[in-house]
Each structure stands twice: as structure tokens, then as C-alpha cells.
């Protein structure tokens with residue numbers, strides 16, 4: 001499929017909570033940030049409730065669901081505790097991500113192929129609760145086929161390796177990573193999966209990913225919250241959306 005589908009921006013507000021938690025008080029409030037983002041052209045809010053609660057906390061998730069108007073994408077590990085919380089909060093969508101307490105950030109995609117017998121029932125529980133399940137996977141054909149057979153309607157392609165490659169001086173490295181994302185998006189779309197992508201996207205690297213026609217949602221957080229220090233969160237969100245739309249509609253790449 002090569003039709004130009006609309007491309008949504010989901011803003012991940014985790015790191016507003018990181019700054020709040022640095023002092024232990026209520027400021028800055030991630031729900032207030034979500035409301036600002038909502039008024040700045042974003043299409044959704046993403047928040048990752050980590051098992052160690054290093055940024056977003058349970059009550060943030062509840063308040064996000066109650067106070068924002070945009071669809072809420074609840075990112076979490078596939079644990080019984082998280083499943084219970086997620087089904088209580090009833091977000092629009094839930095993205096299952098791998099989690100390791102010692103990692104600085106999400107290091108790789110979910111091994112759906114290796115954990116099919118565990119992931120498939122987990123996806124079913126979310127689906128039965130009326131929540132759209134998404135699996136955060138590396139751009140590898142084996143994982144994409146496994147996501148389909150696990151019953152997930154959506155995948156989110158982990159763009160972290162692409163981000164890392166864009167930091168290197170050798171263009172062949174990021175081009176190779178971009179090619180993997182393109183191929184993965186095409187494969188996923190061809191077998192009926194909705195395709196999202198995210199992790200490490202910035203003003204400088206977003207456009208080649210935004211131009212991939214099968215991708216319908218990008219989830220972006222750390223860079224936007226960081227850039228808010230310089231240009232404000234509303235302006236950062238507007239600029240990201242503008243870059244995404246230009247890449248999508250302008251025939252770039």
C-alpha cells in the first residue's frame with residue numbers, strides 16, 4: 001500500500017515526571033503538560049509506567065485518563081501487576097514493552113517470537129478488556145510475524161538503533177537502519193498490522209521515518225521535553241508536527 005495515510009503524533013510525557021520526581025514535589029505536573037500538548041496539535045498522549053516508577057506513577061495514569069481528551073497510550077511491561085492497573089485505567093491503547101530495571105532506557109524490542117505462549121494470552125486479556133494492544137518490536141521480520149500471530153492489531157517499531165546510528169558520522173549506518181524500518185513497516189502493513197514507530201526521534205532524524213507511508217503514528221518524548229527547555233513545549237510539539245507533515249505530504253525522501 002502506498003496511499004498517504006495521515007500520520008499522528010503521540011507525545012510521551014514521561015520525562016516531565018522525571019523532572020518532577022527530582023525534587024519530590026508536584027511540579028512540573030505531567031498531566032498539565034499533557035493538556036498543553038493537547039492544545040498544541042498532538043494526536044495522543046503516551047506514558048510509560050515503569051515497574052520502578054522512576055517517572056510516571058500510578059496516580060498520573062489515572063489522572064491522565066480522567067483529565068485529558070486525547071487518546072491515552074499506556075506503555076508497560078507484561079506483568080500481572082501492570083495488566084491489573086491498565087484494565088482499571090482503561091486507556092485507549094496499551095503498548096507492551098520489554099523492561100529491565102538496570103537499563104537507562106528501553107534497550108530493545110519485545111521478543112514476541114520467543115515468548116509467544118506468554119504474550120498471546122496477555123494480548124487477549126487486553127483485547128477482552130476493550131484495550132487496543134500494541135507490541136514494541138525491533139524491525140525484524142520474525143518479530144513482526146510473531147506479533148501478528150499473537151493477535152496484536154498494532155506494532156510499534158523500536159527506532160532506537162536508527163537513533164544511535166544517526167549519532168555516528170558514517171551515513172551508511174543510519175541508512176541501513178532506516179531500510180530495516182522501511183522493510184518492517186511494509187511487511188507489517190501487508191499482513192494487516194497497524195504500524196507505529198518511536199524511540200529517540202528528534203527534529204533532525206524524524207523526517208525519513210515520517211515519510212514511510214505505512215507508519216500512521218510516531219511516539220516521541222525525551223527530545224520534546226528536552227527541547228521544551230529552549231523553545232517551550234507547545235512550540236516544540238508544533239514544530240515536530242510540522243516536520244512530520246512536511247515529510248509525509250511533501251514527497252521528501
Ligand SMILES: CC(=O)[C@@H](O)[C@H](O)COP(=O)(O)O
Pocket residue numbers: 012014047048050075097104105106136198199221
Ligand atoms: C518504550 C519507550 O521507548 C519509551 O517509553 C521510553 O522507554 C520512555 O523513556 P525511558 O526509557 O527513558 O523510561
Ligand SMILES: NCC(=O)COP(=O)(O)O
Pocket residue numbers: 012046156197198199200201219220221222223
Ligand atoms: N515508544 C516510544 C516513546 O514513547 C518515546 O520514546 P522517546 O522519544 O522518549 O525516546
